[in-house]
Amino acid sequence: MTITSQPDAGGHFGPYGGRFVPEVLMAPLEELEHAYAEARKDPAFHAELASLMKNYAGRPTALWRARRLSEHLGGADIYIKREDLLHTGAHKINNCLGQILLAKRMGKTRVIAETGAGQHGVATATVCALFGLDCTVYMGEEDMRRQRLNVFRMRLLGAKVVGVTYGSRTLKDAISEAMRDWVTNIEHTHYLLGSALGAHPYPLMVRDFHSVIGIEARAQMLEAAGRLPDTVIACVGGGSNAIGMFHAFVGDAGVALIGVEAGGRNLTLGEHAARFAGGSPGVLQGCYSYVLQNADGQIALTHSISAGLDYAMIGPEHANLADLGRASYVNCSDADALNAAMMLSRMEGIIPALESSHAVAEAIRRAPSEKGKVILVNLSGRGDKDIDIYRENLKELDGQ
Amino acid sequence: MANSRIARRFAELRAKNEPALVAYVTAGDPTLDATVGIVAALERGGADVIELGVPFSDPIADGPVIMKGAERALAAGASLRGVLDCAARIRAVSDIPILLFSYLNPLMRYGFAKLAADAHAAGVDGVLMTDVSVEEAEPYVASMRDAGLDTVFLAAPTSTPERLALVGRFSSGFVYLVSRTGVTGVRDQVSSQALPLVERMREHTSLPLAVGFGIAKAADAEAVGRLADGVVVGSAFVKLIEAHAGTPELEPRIEALARELKNGAMRSRMTAQA
Numbered sequence: 001m002t003i004t005s006q007p008d009a010g011g012h013f014g015p016y017g018g019r020f021v022p023e024v025l026m027a028p029l030e031e032l033e034h035a036y037a038e039a040r041k042d043p044a045f046h047a048e049l050a051s052l053m054k055n056y057a058g059r060p061t062a063l064w065r066a067r068r069l070s071e072h073l074g075g076a077d078i079y080i081k082r083e084d085l086l087h088t089g090a091h092k093i094n095n096c097l098g099q100i101l102l103a104k105r106m107g108k109t110r111v112i113a114e115t116g117a118g119q120h121g122v123a124t125a126t127v128c129a130l131f132g133l134d135c136t137v138y139m140g141e142e143d144m145r146r147q148r149l150n151v152f153r154m155r156l157l158g159a160k161v162v163g164v165t166y167g168s169r170t171l172k173d174a175i176s177e178a179m180r181d182w183v184t185n186i187e188h189t190h191y192l193l194g195s196a197l198g199a200h201p202y203p204l205m206v207r208d209f210h211s212v213i214g215i216e217a218r219a220q221m222l223e224a225a226g227r228l229p230d231t232v233i234a235c236v237g238g239g240s241n242a243i244g245m246f247h248a249f250v251g252d253a254g255v256a257l258i259g260v261e262a263g264g265r266n267l268t269l270g271e272h273a274a275r276f277a278g279g280s281p282g283v284l285q286g287c288y289s290y291v292l293q294n295a296d297g298q299i300a301l302t303h304s305i306s307a308g309l310d311y312a313m314i315g316p317e318h319a320n321l322a323d324l325g326r327a328s329y330v331n332c333s334d335a336d337a338l339n340a341a342m343m344l345s346r347m348e349g350i351i352p353a354l355e356s357s358h359a360v361a362e363a364i365r366r367a368p369s370e371k372g373k374v375i376l377v378n379l380s381g382r383g384d385k386d387i388d389i390y391r392e393n394l395k396e397l398d399g400q
Numbered sequence: 401m402a403n404s405r406i407a408r409r410f411a412e413l414r415a416k417n418e419p420a421l422v423a424y425v426t427a428g429d430p431t432l433d434a435t436v437g438i439v440a441a442l443e444r445g446g447a448d449v450i451e452l453g454v455p456f457s458d459p460i461a462d463g464p465v466i467m468k469g470a471e472r473a474l475a476a477g478a479s480l481r482g483v484l485d486c487a488a489r490i491r492a493v494s495d496i497p498i499l500l501f502s503y504l505n506p507l508m509r510y511g512f513a514k515l516a517a518d519a520h521a522a523g524v525d526g527v528l529m530t531d532v533s534v535e536e537a538e539p540y541v542a543s544m545r546d547a548g549l550d551t552v553f554l555a556a557p558t559s560t561p562e563r564l565a566l567v568g569r570f571s572s573g574f575v576y577l578v579s580r581t582g583v584t585g586v587r588d589q590v591s592s593q594a595l596p597l598v599e600r601m602r603e604h605t606s607l608p609l610a611v612g613f614g615i616a617k618a619a620d621a622e623a624v625g626r627l628a629d630g631v632v633v634g635s636a637f638v639k640l641i642e643a644h645a646g647t648p649e650l651e652p653r654i655e656a657l658a659r660e661l662k663n664g665a666m667r668s669r670m671t672a673q674a
């Protein structure tokens with residue numbers, strides 16, 4: 001079976017994706033689609049992006065062989081792709097650099113974004129500071145509380161952070177609010193969406209800007225281990241770090257692709273964000289994909305200890321890869337993610353973001369029974385932003 | 401649908417040189433029972449067509465007023481089945497055309513074919529979905545038309561001529577023109593984007609054109625009545641519901657606002673004739 005990673009003209013990956021937005025937004029989406037199609041063909045665009053990725057963001061990122069962790073688990077050989085080492089501390093900057101160049105090409109003077117964990121908001125505020133564009137970031141109040149450090153970072157970078165006070169007060173509501181802003185200010189404003197989600201062309205464009213992760217990692221694996229990994233693991237919120245990692249490996253039939261969703265407290269609707277475990281196809285915020293919803297088609301509330309995975313829908317290309325059986329999706333509980341973060345910190349000296357800890361947890365779970373195999377984990381971000389949550393949950397380490 | 405209740409109502413009004421008052425309320429806000437009374441009050445005040453909003457958890461095209469209305473309706477337990485039952489109760493006592501106004505997901509979840517049959521049985525006349533673009537419309541339009549329901553689409557100031565042509569082709573009953581780039585909500589004046597849009601849309605369809613988004617006062621209705629066949633008002637009614645739900649004042653106030661708006665719209669034709 002050959003799997004095409006190119007959506008159709010309407011932005012469909014298999015049946016998923018598309019463009020489900022109010023009529024007013026069709027024009028700016030078409031404008032963006034055309035601008036991106038032009039940029040894609042323009043060597044100057046690629047050159048400028050490559051230069052920023054290298055000199056500003058710090059690419060290529062390292063591939064680290066996690067020897068102590070692998071030996072401790074006594075099975076598979078684990079390699080870690082260090083997206084946490086990028087400027088601003090997570091993979092999100094890859095997409096932001098690509099989109100800010102597009103915003104400039106389109107002559108936009110104002111940028112808006114949503115953020116969950118705050119990493120995308122920080123990356124957006126960063127590129128806006130770099131290019132001198134006005135920046136507003138929408139963030140659910142619950143997320144502002146649990147990712148306080150990032151709220152301040154955004155403000156320090158000159159962005160306006162607007163709290164969203166309704167719904168679940170998390171990522172989903174921040175996206176809705178950003179869409180309302182966009183619909184009102186389309187002329188001068190670019191919506192810098194932060195995951196492989198939403199209406200076409202976002203899932204395609206965001207994937208492309210992150211595909212550098214998998215391209216580098218694939219070459220680095222061949223160089224370091226002389227072979228491709230047996231299994232590639234990434235956490236999946238909307239799906240950007242995972243699809244960026246998977247993209248280069250989709251054609252390698254022997255490489256298993258595993259996405260890890262947030263299993264939250266348990267798998268009762270409202271207590272997790274595992275769309276493949278508890279969801280069904282539906283439409284939310286411009287896109288047709290797997291979504292957590294109730295019997296009346298109302299979008300369900302979600303929970304995850306990690307703000308970045310706490311979202312009701314998964315990106316459309318993941319839905320298609322799952323249907324085709326090319327990627328599989330598992331979930332990891334809050335507790336297992338915390339344990340994985342602790343283990344990676346102690347064994348490798350790397351404090352991961354809580355989102356990324358979900359991917360690490362899956363590697364830890366599989367490694368003992370996969371002796372002789374090679375596992376590649378995408379470490380999408382570093383854990384500084386999560387220190388408060390680690391402190392709250394690892395009380396035995398705190399205090400005198 | 402050439403002979404639908406919506407088409408007939410617009411034709412009657414056109415014959416009388418009257419603009420239509422199209423009134424939006426979110427069904428189930430504050431309760432489905434209350435909606436039946438609110439719609440009766442709208443009709444007494446002069447509303448010609450009712451847009452019955454299906455509450456949705458994530459209404460990306462709505463401003464705070466209608467968003468809160470949807471939250472109240474969902475908190476009170478409104479479901480799509482409940483909204484259809486509510487429509488049937490309205491239909492039992494009134495001949496006013498009813499258009500379901502919804503986001504896609506609740507209808508998709510219910511199933512288009514089942515929805516079309518059940519909506520028709522409940523006396524609903526048409527469906528409008530805010531987040532279904534003409535590109536994605538075919539399967540849904542076919543199901544609705546098969547059941548004899550009108551499909552109304554939105555046109556916006558940002559729509560290209562190609563898109564306006566498709567909006568005209570997929571719409572029946574009337575076309576809903578979004579008067580401004582923005583979300584629903586009460587504004588100070590009618591957008592200057594409205595007139596050019598009416599003129600551009602006229603080139604693509606002979607269907608009646610109704611203009612909405614931001615219209616709240618008699619003077620706005622009069623301004624829109626000069627341009628278009630219908631005036632759509634939503635947030636102004638939902639605001640009254642927010643302020644007076646559960647009190648005996650609600651229905652009289654709704655009726656009075658509808659009358660004021662309808663009279664405002666009518667004035668547009670008097671001055672036009674003078």
Ligand SMILES: Cc1ncc(COP(=O)(O)O)c(C=O)c1O
Pocket residue numbers: 090091116117118119120194195196235236237238239240241242307308309353355356380381382
């Ligand atoms: C470090 C990190 N990893 C992963 C995610 C999840 O997003 P995605 O699934 O788009 O990679 C986030 C989102 O905020 C994040 O900050």
